[in-house]
Amino acid sequence: MTPEAAGEHSRVGPRDVLRLLYGHRRWIVLAVLLTLGASALSLAQPLLVKKVIESTAAGSAVGLVIVLLVVLFVGQALVQGLAQYVLARTGEGIVLGVRLRLIKKVLRLPMAVYDRQRIGDLISRTSTDSTTLRLLIAEGFTDAVTGAIGLVGVVALMVWLDWLLFLIVLAMVAIASVIVASVLRGIEVASLVTQQATGAMTADLERALGAIRTVRASRAEQRETDRIGSRARSAYAGSVRMAKLDAVVAPAVELAVKGSFLVVLLIGGMRVAERQGSIADLAAFLLYMIYLVGPIGMLFQSFSTMEQGVGAYRRVTEVMAMPTEQDAAPRPVSKPPSMAATTPSGAPVLEFQDVWFGYEPRRPVLRGVSFAVPQNVQVALIGSSGAGKSTVFALIERFYDPDRGRILFDGRDIRTLSRAEHRARIGLVEQHTPVLYGTLRENLTYAAPDAGPDEVDRVVELAHLTELVSRLPRGLDTDAGEHGMALSGGERQRIAIARSLLARPRLLLLDEPTAHLDAANEEVLRRSIRQTADQCALLVIAHRSSTIRAADLIVVLHGGRVIATGTHDELLGASAHYRLLAGASRHAGDALPR
Known part of the structure; x- marks a missing residue:
């Protein structure tokens, strides 16, 4: 995202920060007190210095x-240190809360x-961006609170001592504030760009490391290095721009405080020389000016620091605004006529009834799919790619x-169950x-x-992992x-099967379970699968003839529709498309039996 595009996003306001702080308000109140x-x-210390000077002059x-x-000096240091610790601890607690919510989300x-979001970018938002969020809370906010409280007290006493000299200080601070305000917007935009580039770099690195063997085999190390390096350079450019703008803040503080200190010293000294003021009042006022450096510096730096954290906060809130996987509200489901006389115990384990679905609404992938998986039966689902x-x-x-139609599990529409309850009865063995x-x-x-x-x-025994376990150290x-x-x-294939079987599912989904097995292990696994069919129904995505031949029922998909169902022998005689698939498998060296 360009800085211009980033600038179009809504700004993060005080309400957003207060929302983060709400659950920690007791600790924040303690820190403020x-x-x-x-x-x-x-603030009492300069008054005591004034008293020392006046008492010395009076003997x-x-x-x-x-x-x-x-005593006041030591006490102030101890209390201030405790306040800083409480604020910092609270800030870290807020960051922890954000991280836990992000992980859950x-x-x-x-x-x-x-499908749309890069996994590496989600990881970056949960780790890197939540860490950067510490700038907004643990540093920026603590500096703002401490600086604001200190500033109010110092200003009140300076006005009480000499309002004319205070107006001089106020004018210098106003000039510095205008300069700082002009760069804060640029810091916010640069921060957002930097966080986005860092997220893209993490995503690209996760992509390369996740397929490192393919990268090496394709001799693509340099290409990946260049790709990830370009993201790193973008993050570097954003950070440098942020540093340039942030560097303006320190000279502005110098101008506001040291410049006004010199002017006050000059004018105040002239007034003391002309007997228009006391040296004790001037000394106290100058001490308060020295004390003013801390609050003003904290406030200016907190504004800069918080703007750097705003980019991370935006990216975090984008994730928090994403929807979570929700269960639809239970609704009454009318029983189809074909099931009117069927009890749930006699119903198929799984049944698709005129199911339509598309990842994009106007491009359906499934078009009126209907088939059933009976209890304790192995069903093969076959079809060409796509x-x-x-x-x-x-x-x-x-x-x-x-999008349309129904999927029944043990005679019940699966949308009437919670996702967790439904998934507890299904085992899934993915192809990878x-x-x-x-x-x-x-x-x-x-x-x-x-x-x-x-x-x-x-x-372990059912998946024939006994030999593997025995030879592992x-x-x-x-x-x-x-x-x-x-x-x-x-x-890995057999471990995945054993993992699914351990939960004793009603239905086991196998995506080409023999894809990574040699002939000997394939035969062993096939026997295991047949044994598994005595405990649960099996639905197998199959391409190899041996897997298809072992099925009790074959469902042929083509173009998002079920075009044929039956046994192998029945389909050879009744389905031209099945015979075409058989011929393709024969040319691939794994012919379906004729």
């Missing part, structure tokens, strides 16, 4: 006043958001909901068989964390490696 106390102790004792001055976004097989799986898992970082045991029990050792041993407690790269493709 401590800051007020520290400011009071600090009075000053010992007790000096002791009190030391990004793990519950609708699948359509993951026929809609993976979309059928996505709808069964309720990653998406149909993701294995999470962690031990083999943690991967197996991922969907059933409370499973006992006997249950784990059962699925720590058995089931061996690390599987990043993305399971310490395992072969076939081993």
Whole structure:
């Protein structure tokens, strides 16, 4: 996004910041009270200095006043330090709360958001942007609160001591404020551009590392380096621009405070020389000017710092505004005539009834799909690429909901169930068989964390993982490696199957389960799948003839429609498209049996 485009976004106002602070208001009140106390102790010190000078001039004792001055000085330092700690701790607590909400949000976004949004950018918003948000809260806000409280007290006492000299200081500060205000908008825009570039860099790096073997095999290291480097350079350019603008703030503070100090010293000294004022009043006023450096510097720097955090806050709020995956409100579902005399116990495990769906409303992927998966039956779902097989799986898992039609599970419309309740009865084995970082045991029990050792041993044997576990150095407690790269493709496939079976699903979805297996392991797994069919129904996306031949029922998809169903022998005689698929498989070296 260009700076001009970024500038078109709505600004983050005080209400947005206060919304973040609301849940921590007690700690903030405590920090403000401590800051007020520290400011009071600090503001009393110049008055005591004034008293020391006047008492010395009058020949009075000053010992007790000096002791009190030391006590106030030490007390002010202690109270101010405690106030800063409470504010900083509160700021970190706010950042933690934002991070926890972001983590909860990004793990519950609708699948359509993951399809559009780069995963690396979501990670960047949760980590990098939430860290940068500390500038807005833990530093910017604390400086603003501390500076504002200190400024009010200093200004009140300066006006009381000499309002004319204060007007001189006010004029100098006003000039500096105009300069600072002119650069704050640029800092905000540069911050947003920097955060976006950092997010894009993280996304590109995640993309490259996620396919590092492909990158190496394609000799694309330099191309990826250039791509990611360009993002890094964009972030660098934004940060440099932000630093240039931020560098204006310090000289502005110098102009406001040191310049006014010199002018006040000059004019005040002339007035004392002309006996129009006392040296004690001038000394106290100058001390307050020195004290003014802190509050003004804090305020100017807090404005600059908060503008740097605004870009991160915008990106965080964009994620927080995204919808989460929601369950539709339960609604009465009329029973179709074909099921009028059917009890739920006799209903198919799964049934599609005239289902239409498209990732884009005007481009349907499925067009009136209807088929059923009976209980304890293995069904093969076949079709050419783009026929809609993976979309059928996505709808069964309720990653998406149909645009029209119904999907029944055990005779009930799945939209009448919560997504969690529905998914608890389904196992999914993806074609790419993701294995999470962690031990083999943690991967197996991922969907059933409370499973006992006997249950784990059962699925290990059922998925024929016994030999693998026995040769691993720590058995089931061996690390599987990043993305399971310490395992072969076939081993990852069997781990994914065992993981799904451990939850004892009513329906097991298998996306080409034998894709990564050699002939020997394929035959072993096929026997396991047949054994699994005694416990649950199976719906298998299949391309290999051996997998299709093992199915009790075959559903043929073409162009988003079911064009044929039946056994292998029935389809060879009745479906020309099935015979075409058989011929294509034969030329690919995996012919369907004729």
